[in-house]
Amino acid sequence: MEQALVVENLKKSYGKFEALHGVSFEVAPGEIFALIGPNGAGKTTTLRIVATILQPTAGTARVYGMDVQKDAARIREIISYLPEEAGAYKNLTGLGYLSFMAELFASDTAVQREYIQRASDITGLGERLRDKIGTYSKGMTRKLLLSRAVMTRPKLAIIDEPTSGLDVVAAIDIRESIRRSAVDGMAVLLSSHNMLEIEYLSDRVAIVDKGTIHDVGTPQGLKDKYGKANLEEVFVQVVKQ
Amino acid sequence: MRRFFVVLKKELKEMLTWQTLAPILVIMVIYSFLGRVINQEQKKQSAPQPMTIVDFDRSQTSQMLAGILTKANFKVTTITEGVVDDIVRKVASEKGTAVLVIPQGFEAGIQAQHPQKVQTYTIMRNFSLLGMNGTFRFDAALSAMNEYIGDMYIKAGAPGLDPATVRHAISAQSFVTVGTTSAEANPQEIVSVVMQQTMVIPIVLTLVIILASQMIAASIAGEKENKTLETLLSTPVARGALVTAKMMASGIVALVSAAAYMVGMKSYMGSLIGGTGGTSAAVGQAIQKLGLVLDLRGYVLLGLSVFMGIMVALSIAVILGAFAEDLKSVQFAIMPLIMIVLLPYLITMFIDINTASPVLKWLIYAIPFSHPFLAAQFIFAHNFTMVVAGIIYQFALFLVLATVAARIFSTDRILTMKLNTARRGLRAGGWTLQREGISWRIRRK
Numbered sequence: 088m089e090q091a092l093v094v095e096n097l098k099k100s101y102g103k104f105e106a107l108h109g110v111s112f113e114v115a116p117g118e119i120f121a122l123i124g125p126n127g128a129g130k131t132t133t134l135r136i137v138a139t140i141l142q143p144t145a146g147t148a149r150v151y152g153m154d155v156q157k158d159a160a161r162i163r164e165i166i167s168y169l170p171e172e173a174g175a176y177k178n179l180t181g182l183g184y185l186s187f188m189a190e191l192f193a194s195d196t197a198v199q200r201e202y203i204q205r206a207s208d209i210t211g212l213g214e215r216l217r218d219k220i221g222t223y224s225k226g227m228t229r230k231l232l233l234s235r236a237v238m239t240r241p242k243l244a245i246i247d248e249p250t251s252g253l254d255v256v257a258a259i260d261i262r263e264s265i266r267r268s269a270v271d272g273m274a275v276l277l278s279s280h281n282m283l284e285i286e287y288l289s290d291r292v293a294i295v296d297k298g299t300i301h302d303v304g305t306p307q308g309l310k311d312k313y314g315k316a317n318l319e320e321v322f323v324q325v326v327k328q
Numbered sequence: 329m330r331r332f333f334v335v336l337k338k339e340l341k342e343m344l345t346w347q348t349l350a351p352i353l354v355i356m357v358i359y360s361f362l363g364r365v366i367n368q369e370q371k372k373q374s375a376p377q378p379m380t381i382v383d384f385d386r387s388q389t390s391q392m393l394a395g396i397l398t399k400a401n402f403k404v405t406t407i408t409e410g411v412v413d414d415i416v417r418k419v420a421s422e423k424g425t426a427v428l429v430i431p432q433g434f435e436a437g438i439q440a441q442h443p444q445k446v447q448t449y450t451i452m453r454n455f456s457l458l459g460m461n462g463t464f465r466f467d468a469a470l471s472a473m474n475e476y477i478g479d480m481y482i483k484a485g486a487p488g489l490d491p492a493t494v495r496h497a498i499s500a501q502s503f504v505t506v507g508t509t510s511a512e513a514n515p516q517e518i519v520s521v522v523m524q525q526t527m528v529i530p531i532v533l534t535l536v537i538i539l540a541s542q543m544i545a546a547s548i549a550g551e552k553e554n555k556t557l558e559t560l561l562s563t564p565v566a567r568g569a570l571v572t573a574k575m576m577a578s579g580i581v582a583l584v585s586a587a588a589y590m591v592g593m594k595s596y597m598g599s600l601i602g603g604t605g606g607t608s609a610a611v612g613q614a615i616q617k618l619g620l621v622l623d624l625r626g627y628v629l630l631g632l633s634v635f636m637g638i639m640v641a642l643s644i645a646v647i648l649g650a651f652a653e654d655l656k657s658v659q660f661a662i663m664p665l666i667m668i669v670l671l672p673y674l675i676t677m678f679i680d681i682n683t684a685s686p687v688l689k690w691l692i693y694a695i696p697f698s699h700p701f702l703a704a705q706f707i708f709a710h711n712f713t714m715v716v717a718g719i720i721y722q723f724a725l726f727l728v729l730a731t732v733a734a735r736i737f738s739t740d741r742i743l744t745m746k747l748n749t750a751r752r753g754l755r756a757g758g759w760t761l762q763r764e765g766i767s768w769r770i771r772r773k
Contacts, residue, residue: 135558138562141743142739163564164564168562170555171555172555173555173559174555175556176338176341176554179341183341188563191564192564
């Protein structure tokens with residue numbers, strides 16, 4: 088079966104600073120794959136390259152066999168990207184925003200309506216969708232953006248720090264939404280420095296630090312391998328080695 | 329193309345909000361109000377001006393002078409006795425502004441053909457431009473009185489001679505030549521009418537360029553700050569469509585704003601330049617004969633020049649906006665553009681391009697925003713080659729800049745270029761241009 092994402096020896100430099108030193112991993116269709124690591128580890132750079140908004144300095148990233156540099160336009164048709172702490176257009180209503188984003192992906196108005204309906208159901212914001220986004224709380228905005236990211240049923244959803252800055256209740260809501268959305272073969276590539284969250288959400292995990300992947304495995308497999316009780320302890324052990 | 333219109337619609341919704349429209353409406357109302365007030369003040373100034381004459385001579389000549397001043401649009405009140413200081417104080421208390429004192433023996437002195445002195449008192453209480461006008465009315469009064477006395481002397485000395493012939497022995501029949509066509513007209517009147525036709529162009533152009541540049545740069549910086557740009561860049565919208573939609577939306581909103589400003593400014597400017605009371609039929613005919621009216625070809629060329637100027641400005645603003653990291657740094661980012669826009673406005677106001685030194689002339693031609701300013705002058709001078717050359721230059725420059733702007737959007741430079749004004753840049757007394765990890769610093773000495 089064709090992999091949803093294949094990343095091989097990916098490198099990225101900003102001037103003299105090398106942010107990625109040759110990252111490689113694969114994500115299968117329907118799989119939730121997480122990059123875990125501290126701030127500045129290279130998680131966001133990797134996600135941005137896969138989302139076709141940054142160009143790698145070396146190496147390749149292929150989404151369903153398409154190269155992120157050569158086939159960027161085709162890849163954008165089948166992915167969705169949710170940046171960390173992203174905002175939305177404050178002068179638009181929640182519905183207006185969903186309608187705008189749906190229109191960019193939909194081939195006709197019937198499909199557009201279907202996308203908006205799906206997103207409305209996922210957000211759980213009800214009548215508040217008719218209010219301007221400027222009046223939303225951080226948690227409401229994040230729910231709106233997440234529903235936007237999955238409403239088109241992308242083949243690969245790229246989500247950067249899904250619950251960063253949210254309170255516990257909102258964070259749990261978002262994690263449940265991601266879990267529910269990862270059906271019908273939709274692959275999810277996400278990043279977080281919250282390792283407990285990743286343990287709950289992910290099928291497989293890559294431990295990233297200073298632009299390098301140190302180990303990849305299932306959360307349980309990694310815990311067993313290093314004889315640790317949770318992923319945080321695994322991470323410390325791996326990085327120290 | 330469909331996605332282009334989707335983004336355009338979103339951009340317009342984002343830009344056309346009450347927060348952006350309210351200040352424009354307020355300025356429109358303020359300018360309209362100012363225009364009305366100035367018009368009313370001008371009407372007051374053109375009404376007969378009050379003048380108090382203190383006639384200590386009480387002679388036929390002094391009484392005649394009062395009549396002459398009435399004819400010269402003065403509302404004369406005559407007093408024949410009293411103390412001058414008391415009279416001036418009384419006139420001042422009654423809000424009068426001018427007192428003319430004719431001394432005793434005035435008529436006798438005139439008849440003996442000895443130069444006579446009158447005293448004038450100007451009561452100043454208003455130092456505005458219009459208020460000051462009223463304080464200099466004695467010049468007109470003295471001129472009218474001298475003309476009358478001069479005529480008296482000529483009639484007495486040479487009974488058969490018409491005083492007007494002596495005073496205006498030579499008069500000019502003025503012709504104005506433009507290109508190969510000449511017409512009988514006063515050059516000052518022609519310049520005034522042509523200026524009224526064309527002075528609106530630089531004002532609108534400057535307004536539109538500054539507004540549109542601010543809007544597009546703020547739009548890009550805002551999207552970067554909110555990270556909505558990252559989301560947009562990962563959608564199937566072509567990067568070129570994204571840039572063009574932003575440019576078009578900013579252009580439309582700027583044109584709407586400029587139109588609203590102009591409605592207000594029309595009344596204001598009209599009151600400042602329209603004091604001549606319109607163009608006379610003779611001047612109108614001369615203007616037509618000299619070809620100093622914009623025909624269809626003129627309007628098309630001028631419109632193209634203005635349009636290309638706006639497009640060049642927008643593409644520069646896109647590039648500068650890409651450097652702005654957030655909304656706060658937008659003003660600083662587009663400052664160089666505003667300076668370049670204002671430069672030809674100031675230069676063409678004070679310098680004649682035809683007589684400028686070659687270096688200055690080519691410097692002016694190199695600034696793309698000079699051409700809309702110069703286009704009207706060239707069209708009136710029937711120098712269409714220069715107008716077309718200017719438009720071609722603007723178009724070529726636009727293509728280069730638009731390519732650079734599209735290139736920035738199609739690579740990761742749009743996310744990695746930064747203009748750092750807050751931390752190191754301003755504190756170090758200069759600019760810091762950064763591309764994550766790389767920084768160029770231009771330090772002020």
